[in-house]
Amino acid sequence: MRHDREGTTVGGVALRGISKRFGSTRVLDDLSLEIAADEFLVVLGPSGCGKSTLLRVIAGLESIDAGAIEIDGRRVEHLPPGERGVAMVFQGYALYPHMTVRQNIAFGLLNTAMPRDEIARRLAEVARMLELEALLERLPAELSGGQRQRVAIARAIVKHPKVFMFDEPLSNLDAALRARTRQEIASLHRRLGTAMIFVTHDQTEAMTLADRIVVMNRQRIEQIGSPLEIYRHPATIFVATFVGSPTMNILPATRNARGVALSDGTVVEADLPASVPARDLRVGVRPESLTVCPPGSGDTRAVVEFVEFLGDKTHVHLQLASGDRLVALDEATFAAREGDALGVRFDRAALHLFDAGGMACGRRL
Amino acid sequence: MTQARRDEARSGMLFVAPYLLVFAALLVYPLLSGMWLSLHKADLFGGSQFIASENYSRLFHDAVFLRSVRNTVWFVAMTVPVLTVAGLVLALALNDRSRRSALLRGLFFCSSVLSVTIVTLIWRMVLVPDGGLIADLLARMGLSPIAFLSDPRLALPAIALTTIWWCIGLPMMLFIAALQQVPRDLYEAAALDNAGWWRTLLRITLPAIRRTAIVVVVIETILQFQLFGQAQILTLGGPNNASLPIVLFIYQVGFQRWDIGYAAAASEILFCIILLAALTQYFAARNPRRA
Numbered sequence: 001m002r003h004d005r006e007g008t009t010v011g012g013v014a015l016r017g018i019s020k021r022f023g024s025t026r027v028l029d030d031l032s033l034e035i036a037a038d039e040f041l042v043v044l045g046p047s048g049c050g051k052s053t054l055l056r057v058i059a060g061l062e063s064i065d066a067g068a069i070e071i072d073g074r075r076v077e078h079l080p081p082g083e084r085g086v087a088m089v090f091q092g093y094a095l096y097p098h099m100t101v102r103q104n105i106a107f108g109l110l111n112t113a114m115p116r117d118e119i120a121r122r123l124a125e126v127a128r129m130l131e132l133e134a135l136l137e138r139l140p141a142e143l144s145g146g147q148r149q150r151v152a153i154a155r156a157i158v159k160h161p162k163v164f165m166f167d168e169p170l171s172n173l174d175a176a177l178r179a180r181t182r183q184e185i186a187s188l189h190r191r192l193g194t195a196m197i198f199v200t201h202d203q204t205e206a207m208t209l210a211d212r213i214v215v216m217n218r219q220r221i222e223q224i225g226s227p228l229e230i231y232r233h234p235a236t237i238f239v240a241t242f243v244g245s246p247t248m249n250i251l252p253a254t255r256n257a258r259g260v261a262l263s264d265g266t267v268v269e270a271d272l273p274a275s276v277p278a279r280d281l282r283v284g285v286r287p288e289s290l291t292v293c294p295p296g297s298g299d300t301r302a303v304v305e306f307v308e309f310l311g312d313k314t315h316v317h318l319q320l321a322s323g324d325r326l327v328a329l330d331e332a333t334f335a336a337r338e339g340d341a342l343g344v345r346f347d348r349a350a351l352h353l354f355d356a357g358g359m360a361c362g363r364r365l
Numbered sequence: 366m367t368q369a370r371r372d373e374a375r376s377g378m379l380f381v382a383p384y385l386l387v388f389a390a391l392l393v394y395p396l397l398s399g400m401w402l403s404l405h406k407a408d409l410f411g412g413s414q415f416i417a418s419e420n421y422s423r424l425f426h427d428a429v430f431l432r433s434v435r436n437t438v439w440f441v442a443m444t445v446p447v448l449t450v451a452g453l454v455l456a457l458a459l460n461d462r463s464r465r466s467a468l469l470r471g472l473f474f475c476s477s478v479l480s481v482t483i484v485t486l487i488w489r490m491v492l493v494p495d496g497g498l499i500a501d502l503l504a505r506m507g508l509s510p511i512a513f514l515s516d517p518r519l520a521l522p523a524i525a526l527t528t529i530w531w532c533i534g535l536p537m538m539l540f541i542a543a544l545q546q547v548p549r550d551l552y553e554a555a556a557l558d559n560a561g562w563w564r565t566l567l568r569i570t571l572p573a574i575r576r577t578a579i580v581v582v583v584i585e586t587i588l589q590f591q592l593f594g595q596a597q598i599l600t601l602g603g604p605n606n607a608s609l610p611i612v613l614f615i616y617q618v619g620f621q622r623w624d625i626g627y628a629a630a631a632s633e634i635l636f637c638i639i640l641l642a643a644l645t646q647y648f649a650a651r652n653p654r655r656a
Contacts, residue, residue, distance in 0.1 A: 061553050082559030094550035098572040107568070108558030155558075 298343030452536025
């Protein structure tokens with residue numbers, strides 16, 4: 001189902017040079033971003049990176065110190081939250097505790113001049129869509145976590161907003177419910193076709209839901225890209241290590257005539273672009289791009305430190321002769337034990353190079 | 366009941382026993398002995414005779430007592446709504462983290478820590494027609510002074526004003542504490558739901574602090590029904606009993622006329638009035654969904 005919004009051009013959200021300070025602390029720093037009208041954008045980052053502030057700034061719950069915000073082609077930074085055409089699902093749902101589900105959903109519509117029969121029609125529509133019909137007369141305290149989540153989503157949908165915003169909406173749900181709700185949100189986005197901005201620190205949510213991911217760190221955008229781009233071509237060491245589990249291995253290295261030399265003397269041959277500096281390099285390699293092999297074979301040798309059997313696969317924690325540590329992904333049948341010496345082979349096509357500042361140089365080798 | 370459960374109940378009793386003893390000695394016993402005393406014609410210095418309900422039938426025909434009941438009810442009606450509403454308004458105005466609000470909260474609360482003697486002394490200086498603050502202000506405007514404390518129509522409202530000034534701190538603090546418990550994201554959700562200030566107050570804030578409002582009304586009703594010190598010091602119940610509250614009546618009958626059986630009967634009636642008022646408010650305000 002798509003909402004009809006007569007006379008509006010497809011616009012989405014545009015942020016231009018947004019800055020925000022709390023006292024002397026900078027929480028957003030000259031941030032610019034565009035979100036298409038039907039895009040599912042996930043803002044991913046650790047606690048305190050500014051991702052929730054970004055959402056609150058778009059919603060109008062926080063003012064901005066500099067920059068411009070456009071929603072659906074209209075400047076909104078001076079408008080109160082209710083007039084921006086946005087709806088938000090809060091982390092703790094923020095349902096009005098003394099109102100029934102029906103009143104919770106209808107409250108936002110009753111505050112506008114909308115005719116009663118239109119309110120009733122929309123209420124029936126979202127109640128059917130989110131299977132809330134049997135719960136309409138209940139108070140939030142009488143609902144389970146998953147039901148509250150659905151009410152919070154219904155309260156957002158019923159307003160037919162131009163942008164949906166989700167502030168870590170799955171973090172209060174148990175693992176099974178979280179996976180199901182994730183799928184429901186994805187299917188909701190397909191049905192509504194409205195811009196959605198979803199803030200999370202969970203990379204699984206980001207990878208599975210997003211059309212594009214914005215990775216934030218220290219109040220700045222580190223990288224914007226599709227989930228695969230973010231995973232395959234991380235722009236910084238931060239993105240490389242924040243996305244992916246187990247995390248990407250980072251090894252110190254230097255450039256030499258044949259390619260890259262690791263600190264244990266191993267040379268990974270590669271044709272490097274001129275922009276790659278000679279010293280203070282970091283080589284990044286994902287655990288699945290390392291292959292353990294019999295001693296004496298592969299690119300270098302390592303000693304098994306410990307082994308984690310996960311059933312379908314095995315994490316092998318290794319130490320190189322230089323003392324650097326690596327994690328390799330292997331099959332469930334991995335047989336070596338702690339202390340065993342092994343060979344390690346690097347998948348050359350999947351190596352990443354970063355300079356001393358943590359920026360990717362030359363992307364993958 | 367199994368032996369283990371009996372042992373558990375016995376050790377539980379041991380834990381509550383100290384409190385129960387104090388409760389029984391200082392509350393239950395005086396309450397019951399007061400009830401028993403109210404059925405006697407008793408003198409403060411000995412001599413007591415059982416007269417059943419005669420004290421009560423005398424009270425219901427005692428014009429002074431009935432006047433004191435009317436006065437007290439009128440006084441409660443003047444003070445409790447103002448204390449509740451003004452307490453809430455102050456709490457809403459001062460519920461932020463600024464220094465100015467912290468200072469003003471302190472100022473509004475500090476009157477509450479004063480003793481009734483100080484409070485009435487201050488207000489006597491404000492209210493007396495001879496050199497009082499209000500009289501001075503009126504004189505500057507060319508108006509004649511008003512004798513608040515000796516005018517039968519104004520004496521009780523003047524005591525009410527004094528009381529509101531004295532007692533406003535507690536309701537304000539209770540409301541501030543309640544307001545700070547309201548999750549901030551409810552207000553943010555309301556802002557996104559296009560609710561203006563007034564609608565947010567009516568539909569979000571007030572329902573959220575409803576229980577505190579009930580507590581404030583019940584506590585203040587109980588407190589203000591026991592008006593005594595202010596009337597005793599400011600007007601002595603006068604002029605012509607126009608500001609005589611029930612407790613002052615009890616005090617005068619019991620400790621000036623030494624008729625403690627009669628005073629005890631008046632106390633029991635006050636007890637019943639307060640109990641009835643508090644229970645009515647409690648049940649009337651109870652949320653039927655959570656009953």
